[in-house]
Amino acid sequence: MSSISLIINTGIKNNLRSKITLIIYIIVLLICASAMVISISFLLIKPELGNKQPDKLMLERYLGVILHSTSLITIGIYFNSVAFQSLTREKSRGIIASLLATPLTAKDVWLGKSLVIFIPALIFGETFTFIVLIILNCIYFIPRTGFLINPWIALSSFLAAPLIYFCLSLMTHLIGLTGKPASAGAIVNIFLPVIVTLSINLAMHNILDVNSWPFTVANLGIAAIIFIITIPLLRRLTNENIVLSG
Numbered sequence: 001m002s003s004i005s006l007i008i009n010t011g012i013k014n015n016l017r018s019k020i021t022l023i024i025y026i027i028v029l030l031i032c033a034s035a036m037v038i039s040i041s042f043l044l045i046k047p048e049l050g051n052k053q054p055d056k057l058m059l060e061r062y063l064g065v066i067l068h069s070t071s072l073i074t075i076g077i078y079f080n081s082v083a084f085q086s087l088t089r090e091k092s093r094g095i096i097a098s099l100l101a102t103p104l105t106a107k108d109v110w111l112g113k114s115l116v117i118f119i120p121a122l123i124f125g126e127t128f129t130f131i132v133l134i135i136l137n138c139i140y141f142i143p144r145t146g147f148l149i150n151p152w153i154a155l156s157s158f159l160a161a162p163l164i165y166f167c168l169s170l171m172t173h174l175i176g177l178t179g180k181p182a183s184a185g186a187i188v189n190i191f192l193p194v195i196v197t198l199s200i201n202l203a204m205h206n207i208l209d210v211n212s213w214p215f216t217v218a219n220l221g222i223a224a225i226i227f228i229i230t231i232p233l234l235r236r237l238t239n240e241n242i243v244l245s246g
Contacts, residue, residue: 003102003103003104003108003112004108004111004112004115007099007104007108007109007112007113007116008112008115008116008119011086011112011113011116012116012119012120014086015082015086015116015117015120016120021081021082021085024081025077025078025081025082028077028081029073029074029077029078029124029128032073032077033070033073033074033128033132036066036069036070036073037066037070037132037136040062040065040066041066041136041139041140044058044062045059045062045063045136045140046140048062049140049144054144054145056145056148057211059141059145059148060148060150060153060210060211061203061204061209061210061211063133063136063141063148063149063150063153064150064152064153064156064157064203064210064211064215065199065200065203065204065210066132066136067129067132067133067153067156067157068153068156068157068161068199068203068210068219069196069199069200070128070129070132070157071125071126071129071157071158071161071162072161072164072165072192072195072196072199073192073196074121074124074125074128074129075121075122075124075125075161075162075165076165076188076191076192076195076196077192078117078120078121078124078125079117079121079165079168079169079188079192080185080188080189080192082117082120083117083169083172083173083184083185083188084172084176084181084182084184084185084188085185086116086117087113087173087176087177087181087184088181088182088185091177091181091245096109096177096242096243097242097243100239100242100243106177106237106238106239106242107237109177109242110170110173110174110177110237111170113173113177114166114169114170114173115169117169117173118165118166118169121165122162122165122166125161125162125165126158126162129157129158130158133149136148137149150211152210152211152212152213152215152216153210153211155216156210156215156216156219160216160219160220160223161219163219163220163223164195164219164222164223164226166223167223167224167226167227167230168187168188168191168226170226170227170230171187171226171227171229171230171233172184172185172187172188174230174233174234174236174237175187175233177237177242177245178233178236178237178238178241178242178245179236179245180245195222202215202218203215
């Protein structure tokens with residue numbers, strides 16, 4: 001465990017040391033998340049609050065869509081910005097092979113590298129989503145309806161959405177370590193717009209109510225499916241496969 005902690009600490013410091021990458025991440029995040037938040041706020045929340053008696057359930061639905069999408073976008077963009085460029089660089093420079101020459105096992109390296117990306121992404125995601133929650137309540141909800149939050153919204157946004165990306169990190173790092181990091185990167189690049197679009201459409205078309213337990217369960221189900229897909233891939237996780245793939 002101490003060896004994995006060393007991989008995590010060193011990896012996070014190295015990734016956060018790149019000021020240009022962090023600046024690009026923040027700019028892209030602000031553009032994407034702000035566009036989504038502002039669009040839903042002006043097109044849906046503001047008109048609803050303009051009614052004599054705003055529908056609280058509708059307002060919770062809009063808030064849930066914003067928070068859940070913000071969490072996915074914040075974590076997903078960090079993955080796209082940092083994850084597989086770092087893995088590609090480390091494999092090409094022989095850093096991964098050097099780690100395997102130590103007492104570390106292939107599983108240790110896999111878990112360590114997965115957490116190196118997930119932990120900062122989780123911190124950014126939880127923080128940014130919480131800030132959006134507070135801002136929306138201060139601007140829109142507190143003056144009219146009081147502080148607005150629903151337990152299922154909180155679970156979907158702050159637990160289920162990050163769990164999806166944790167499982168995705170395990171799967172894609174397994175693919176990136178034993179094969180080409182570019183292949184894993186392509187999966188992450190495709191996954192973000194697909195999962196955000198799916199989430200918004202399910203909620204906005206009332207196929208799954210974002211304020212209800214089925215929406216949270218659906219998110220946990222997505223995480224479970226990704227994890228189940230990862231299990232048979234574990235047989236590829238050997239020192240030989242990792243070294244030869246570099």
